[in-house]
Amino acid sequence: MSETLLSQKSTTAEAGDRTVDPALADASRALAARGTVLLTNDGTLPLAAGTRTALFGRIQKDWIAVGYGSGGDVNPPYVTNLLDSLRESGSVQVDEQLAARYEAWCAENPADPGEIWGAWPRHYPEMPLEDAAVNEAARRNDVAVVVIGRAAGEDRDAVLEPGSYYLTDEERGLLAQVTEAFERTVVVVDTGNLIDLAWLEEFSVDALVLAWAGGMEAGNAIADVLTGAVEPGGRLTATIARRYEDCPAAPNFGDAAVTNYAEDIFVGYRYFETFAQDAVLFPFGFGLGYTEFDLSPVDLTTSEGTIQLSVRVTNTGGRPGSEVVQAYVEVPGVALSQPARALAAYARTPELAPGESHELRLSVDWADIASYDDAGVTGHRSAFVLEPGTYRFHVGHDVRRTSEAGTAEVLELRVVEQLEEAAAVDPEHGFDRMVVRTGADGRPEVGYEPVPTRTESLRERILSRLPGAVAAPEGEQPSFQDVLDGSVDLETFIGSLTPRELADIAYGDVTMDSPLGAAGNAGAIGGVSAALRARGVIPAITTDGPSGIRIADYASLLPCGTALASAWDPAAVRELSALHGQEMLRKGSDILLGPGMNIHRDPLCGRNFEYFSEDPLVSGLTGAAQVAGIQSQGVAACPKHFACNNQEFERIWVDARVSERALREIYLRGFRIMVRESSPWTIMTSYNKINGVWGHYHYDLVTTILRGEWGFEGLVMTDWWMRMAQDPDFPALRDSAYRVRAGVDVLMPGSIEHSGDTKEDSVYESHRFPDGLTLGEMQRTARHVLTYLAAVHPQGHRMGRGERPED
Structure with a gap:
């Protein structure tokens, strides 16, 4: 970090003061990095010390640190960007000739965030580059890093247009130029929302980094990840589909008056893993690191209230790192339709040295994997129930890369919690909801049935x-x-x-x-x-x-919610939030x-x-x-x-x-x-x-x-x-x-x-x-x-x- 930014760190704050608690800044930087998701990597990352690196894309300088609206409209004392952070890291050699051209162009064509509420830009226009300039940069450097940025926010949904969910022609042209000229290309997507990534199957990209809007320390955090100062610790908290049209809510999103949640409980991976695995580009929970881990289920024990799973995690790679262990359950669908898998528990290991092992113990409450019967098909309407059958547990790196961890039996239907009908659909507004049907080949297929409607007097x-x-x-x-x-x-x-x-x-x-x-x-x-x-x-x-x-005063800009969740590390989130609470007291x-x-x-x-x-x-x-x-x-x-x-x-x-x-x-x-x-x-x-x-x-x-x-x-x-x-x-x-x-x-x-x-x-x-x-x-x-x-x-x-x- 530059001396200027270091001088802006303090544990006190007064009106008009640009200082930031150094512990809060450091925790923000660490969590922004831990929430960064490495989606592909052929060994190009981390960048070796001294790597000659060419940065492309204006977002290297005009970094998008947060989304729009009340959830992001903070007055931060500073925002780091990737170009300056890589320079200050001293780990790689930044192509200053190319960087100077981008800096001059960005100064002449400033990124205008807009002042009209709800009309903010979803992307910024890209600087054009001649093929000759890209080819010259390829001769001077070992690797290219292309940065693409997107924003959305309050009163500003993303849209199915270039510059929002899709790449612009200029961005596609830049990717074509760079991947053609360079032997190794890294793409960094700086965004608060998922965008289309199907272009990965079109361009020769060696590593793809999903950099969630990481707040004021985001540039430093991504520089840390690219250079290997820290591992990219993130795991996806939402499935990335090959096409937007494959998403289960797509047919019922964006209407001005009514949205029928026709997909019902089959949201995200619950839909894809049950009905459409081939439609997935990156599954829920997915994320790579700079080392490898072996996960070995040890045992599964049950009691009246809980299921306990033990998993041994071993770092089998050559670098230190930590792993997120995810436990999923297959719930028997007797009368109630069920997804193929549902997340039941998760935990992150401490950092493990190469060859080191650690045993994690995950606890699942039976009540937390019960299903709600809103139609009375189990004989217990308005109740959370456990249907009889085998509950099969899997542990692994994501929703797909798993091993079976054991089973637990429910011999007869158990009513876990008897409640009462509440907030039910109006009888005049009924619709059909998604359920599981068994196809001719025995595989689950999408079916529909009428949604239960209100029967009680409010x-x-x-x-x-x-x-x-x-x-x-x-x-x-x-x-x-x-x-x-x-x-x-x-x-x-x-x-x-x-x-x-x-x-x-x-x-x-x-x-x-x-x-x-x-x-x-x-x-x-x-x-x-x-x-x-x-x-x-x-x-x-x-x-x-x-x-x-x-x-109106200056205040710290922290990693966005998706970045925090992508760390799969509630303890670290709590520590950061406690420091944020201290800033609330000061401000x-x-x-x-x-x-x-x-x-x-x-x-x-x-x-x-x-x-x-x-x-x-x-x-x-x-x-x-x-x-x-x-x-x-x-x-x-x-x-x-x-x-x-x-x-x-x-x-x-x-x-x-x-x-x-x-x-x-x-x-x-x-x-x-x-x-x-x-x-x-x-x-x-x-x-x-x-x-x-x-x-x-x-x-x-x-x-x-x-x-x-x-x-x-x-x-x-x-x-x-x-x-x-x-x-x-x-x-x-x-x-x-x-x-x-x-x-x-x-x-x-x-x-x-x-x-x-x-x-x-x-x-x-x-x-x-x-x-x-x-x-x-x-x-x-x-x-x-x-x-x-x-x-x-x-x-x-x-x-x-x-x-x-x-x-």
Whole structure:
């Protein structure tokens, strides 16, 4: 690293300070490298010391460090790039003649990231090169490194066009020139989202590196990988198909109004490994390193609650390295259709020297491999069940390169968890979902059957579970400080709150960039009114995330969600996130809006860079690590977007129609694991509808499942602004009254829509309606918010710029 960047590392931060905690920078660099996936390599990598190296492609200089939107719009103090990082490494000889030409051209043709929200460029135009220039570079150098970059993001899905999912003609021409002239060519794809890689079968590429958007230290990290200073530790968290059209969600992605999740549970590798193995270019879990490992299953033991697998891992290559051991299960499909394999557990070894062995022990809970019966075909509708039969386990390097590790028998059907119908498909909006059929040759084939639809009354469920009210205490009104001191219990304080105070707690501070917090914050919750602050209720400041703290001041830009997950190393993610939590304390952030927990349902989703995987176990464990790390510092993470935010186009209107089974086994499971493992203090709902109901009004998701089934005790906030609507089950309620009844505690940033409409009268008075919102429901919301504030006090910190003028 240059002296300039070294001078920008510090453990303290003040407004306008460009310094970064050196431990945080180092951890970011290490995880960006560990998440880098080496897809092909004929021995060209790592580059030997002194290798004469020619860099092609403007992204060598104009490195894309993160995707677009609130999840990446951080003001970093610096961003490293590959050209400068390779120079500073001193490990290889960079072709300075070619580099100077690129630097001059990039200066004359700057990469314009765009200023219009949602209209950012997905790629940057490439510098043209004459054949003669490429041939001359080939004579001067030993190897070529071609860098290709892509970006997408919030409100900006990728599209099936050159410059987005596909290569441009200029990029294809550059690849043709370079691979024709050079004996050895390495391609680095710098991206936050998967792109088409079918061109690998067309051009003579010797090594392909998938460099996920790695934040401010990404250039250094990729230089470390190319030169062998560290191994490329990444493994794919999503399948790479030969053609986009082969992806299971492709026929049902991108509609402005409705998306039927017709592929059901057969998302990603669950589809490909069951029905279409030949359609895969790189399988789920795949990734190469610079050494080789032998995986030998040792034993498999079972108990009433768990399956234990032991695997011996031996480094059989010539370099030190670590391996990710992945365990998959084949679940017998008796009445329920099942994928050929599902990830059951995984772990990364410590670094092993050549010849060294290490024994890993993986634990699988029986409950975590149970299947949800939403149709009653097993005789137990709305239950997680284990069907009778042989459960076959495989361990290996990825979903395909495995060895059988043993079997476990279930002699008769076991009901693991009896639940209740929740968030089911509306009977008027039924569709056919994918199931397994047996073909004439005995092999599984794609079939379809009608999706089960709703049979129960949501209205009756809500009425039967309305919370009771807390009586107002006699005497003087207590202060929230009395609660913090332990002289008054929280219930007494809640009972003392007036309807107006209760309503204030149910809103953020009206707009983004609250004057109660650091400049550029996303908004405030809690003590947002003078009346509440007079009673000791402190405000808490939210900031966008998860790839960094989005404020007006400088803040670290971290590896994107996919990069973190591709490391398959939750312990390392937790360590990085703890350091990030310390930066939150220094920068004035109480709640970081992240991690992103949605599933990579389709490779075109613009926000995939924020999310972790097509697999809910990887998503859940990575998200849990991020939440636990952040919250270990006394600040909060806010996992999002609950649930099914799987496309950005018309995201605030699209209705994600999905079966209960797919919802519980795929789209909610990662959230459930994260809640179980890390107990987040806050969660954010999604913009989209789920089976006809917007996430910010979804009683079944928030109250029935999140709170009732999972035991979540934190506060739930909306994504920023929400759509106005009337409660179909309780016509007297609309907008925030509808939201509060659903169990969504806080409207952020405080107004209903961008129009600036604020706290509507119905919220203050609707508890008086015979069929309206009750006092107990308003107090429930206050309880969730105040419990959070009590948990973080006195770590809460104020960097306000003034008081909000009162209404």
